[in-house]
Amino acid sequence: xxxTAPKSKVRKAAKPALLSGGNPQIAKADxxxxxxxYIAAMPGWKREVGRRLDALIVRTVPGVQKAVRWNSPFYGxxxxxxxxxxxxxxxxxxxxxxxxxxxxxLPPGMSKQKDVRYLDIHEDDQLDEAQLAVWVKQASQxxxxxx
Numbered sequence: 291x292x293x294t295a296p297k298s299k300v301r302k303a304a305k306p307a308l309l310s311g312g313n314p315q316i317a318k319a320d321x322x323x324x325x326x327x328y329i330a331a332m333p334g335w336k337r338e339v340g341r342r343l344d345a346l347i348v349r350t351v352p353g354v355q356k357a358v359r360w361n362s363p364f365y366g367x368x369x370x371x372x373x374x375x376x377x378x379x380x381x382x383x384x385x386x387x388x389x390x391x392x393x394x395x396l397p398p399g400m401s402k403q404k405d406v407r408y409l410d411i412h413e414d415d416q417l418d419e420a421q422l423a424v425w426v427k428q429a430s431q432x433x434x435x436x437x
Contacts, residue, residue: 306331309361313378316358324358332378335413339383342417343376350423351430359437371434374426385409385422389432393425 306314306327314331316324329340340363347354347365355366359375366372376385390397390407399408409425411417 308333311379312336313361315361318357318359320355320357322356325356325363328358328361328363332383336378336383339411339417340376342419343383343385343422346419346423347374347426350426354430364437365430366434367430370430370432371436373429373432373434382410382412385411387425387429388435389429390425392432393428395421397425 306316308331309315312333314328316328316331318324325344329337329344331337332340344363351365351367353368355368357364357366357372359372362375362377364372364375366374372388374385374387376383384399385397385408386401387393387397387407387409389405390401391405393407397407397409399410401408409422
């Protein structure tokens with residue numbers, strides 16, 4: 291009887307843990323490589339929101355820089371800093387514009403920080419991608435946050 295090769299041990303990459311609100315736990319890192327596993331681990335309907343946000347940002351800001359910080363994807367322009375991030379909560383995805391108070395029209399969500407504005411996206415919301423693209427473009431042209 292011929293000897294068979296030992297079964298190879300293929301390790302599956304562990305799925306990221308979900309923190310409170312279903313936010314994926316992803317280690318701090320730069321580039322698209324950590325952002326894509328974050329989006330893939332977003333639970334349920336939020337995953338499609340994450341994919342749409344990421345695609346819209348990439349289309350709107352050629353050469354956008356990406357990273358994961360504090361278990362959230364961050365988007366920025368090299369030499370200018372970060373202009374946007376998003377984060378999963380139990381019932382919505384929160385998009386943070388770091389210089390949102392300078393955007394026109396203002397994004398609807400206020401912050402305790404005077405310059406930050408938010409857009410909360412709920413499951414049944416009709417995402418106004420045209421307006422979001424306008425905000426993303428404006429935000430990418432402002433001085434960003436250094437983190």
